[in-house]
Amino acid sequence: MSLFKDTSHMYEFLEDLWKYIVFESSLGEKLKENDVTYKYIITDPDGYLFVDAEHVVTGKEANRDAVITMELSGDTIVKFWTKQLSLPVALATRKIKSKGPIPKVLKMLPALKPVYEIFPEFCRKHNVPLK
């Protein structure tokens, strides 16, 4: 059973989280600076998320071309951002499948550090269990 109740619950959470990340933290600038766009193909519950320097999109509309595409489950999203799963382990064990230049994936990691810190707060706000 997923940590998210359903796709709507997950979208509500991801939109809130990523709008904060892109528009209120420095990540939006980093995305623009490095010309990076992300698409997440999520399973269990199924859904899509697209992020660039100016947009946070969920739903079928988010299923568009992106520089970096990540495929992962809803639970993996939570485990990754709560540091229960490290990136190399996630990639190596195929819990996250990544397409797109690995150097750009690695390049963005330092900018994502603030996300680790605020993630639990968003989980509490949207009743997403941390484990």
Next chain:
Amino acid sequence: MEFLDLDINLTKEDRMLKANANEFARKVMRPIARELDEMTPEQVIAKGSPFWTFMKKSYELGYHSILIPDAYGGMGLSPLQQAIVFEELAWGSVGLTVAIGVSSFPAFGAAMVPEETMVEEILIPYCENRDVSFIGCWGITEPDHGSDTLMPFHPSFSDPSIPSQCIATPDGDDYILNGQKSSWVSCGTIATHCALFCQIDKSMGHAGGGIFAIPLDLPGVKKGAPLNKIGQRDLNQGEIFFDNVRVPGKYLIAGPEAYEALLEIVLSTTTAFMGIVGTGVARAAFEEALAYAKNRVQGGKALIEYPTIQSKLFHMLRKVETSRAISRAAFVYNQNTSTPAEEYSLIAKVHGTQAAFDVANEAVQIFGGNGLTKEYLIEKLFRDARAMMIEDGSNDTLAISGGHKIIETYPRRD
């Protein structure tokens, strides 16, 4: 000499990187490499050796961080740009290129883990380092385990009856390290840090390994003597010994749950890298032979006027070009996906290093007696190339590993 690059999509920046790397290879690496080739292994790394002149200049230009994202202060090159630069540096000297490549290994591994320790103790200090006081190495092979440590997902890799010679035993939050790594560890006797691949869970055979990025000033670490060898004499190599070394858990990048798969990801980069540097050596040997054949007169005419020589040169260039094509393609592809097609990198390694040897060997033949003397570069290129068919996995063993992957996965879906 500048060559025709068949990639019509190279940007101005790509070409500039290539030109700068070639200038460095020509003016700095080649003369230093020839000097080092005449020295003993101890003299190569002695204080005041030209080896340190090369390393310092490489660090100052940032070549020690080719593989590291610019977010941490690395060069931040695209995979294609990395391939272009590495080929030029290897054209200068493959031994020195491997030295600068492995030096970045602990940082390369650390870049995958955005943890405070890795960033603050490994990544940033390494990338900012300019006085060569931070040198990495890759500790993987052991005296009894050479190429068989490089066969992830082959049935033998998870055989618990095959014991490792370097074992990290969990002890609370730390690990106690015992054993050794082989005399083939590049930069082994001069390194300050190590990307250490060793066994944690014996019940899983080699597959039960872990990857650490560790400082080598931990109590219990000792280094062996530098290795004396036929080729790549400018590359320091030697054993590292571990005697009850306590390694804090913060230096662990990944444990047994991900070791085999992560090793596959790492090898997909390193074996394609060997194909790229093999291309550099092959090209160097080809150009030496072409230049010589234009000038050497036998039977009243220049060698290049003989059809046999023309035919040889054709096949030599054919091997250079096909090596470049497969090596770049495999390197770029596998750096654009987290599920690597390792067998293509293995093809690049085997093809590129075999090409380097074949071309250098043929070049010696074109040089005739002069090719056997130390007066010409070609005999060094020949010796350097011979090592490459064994270095980073013997080609015979990698073909077994690659063949196993092919029967399991072909055709891969993108």
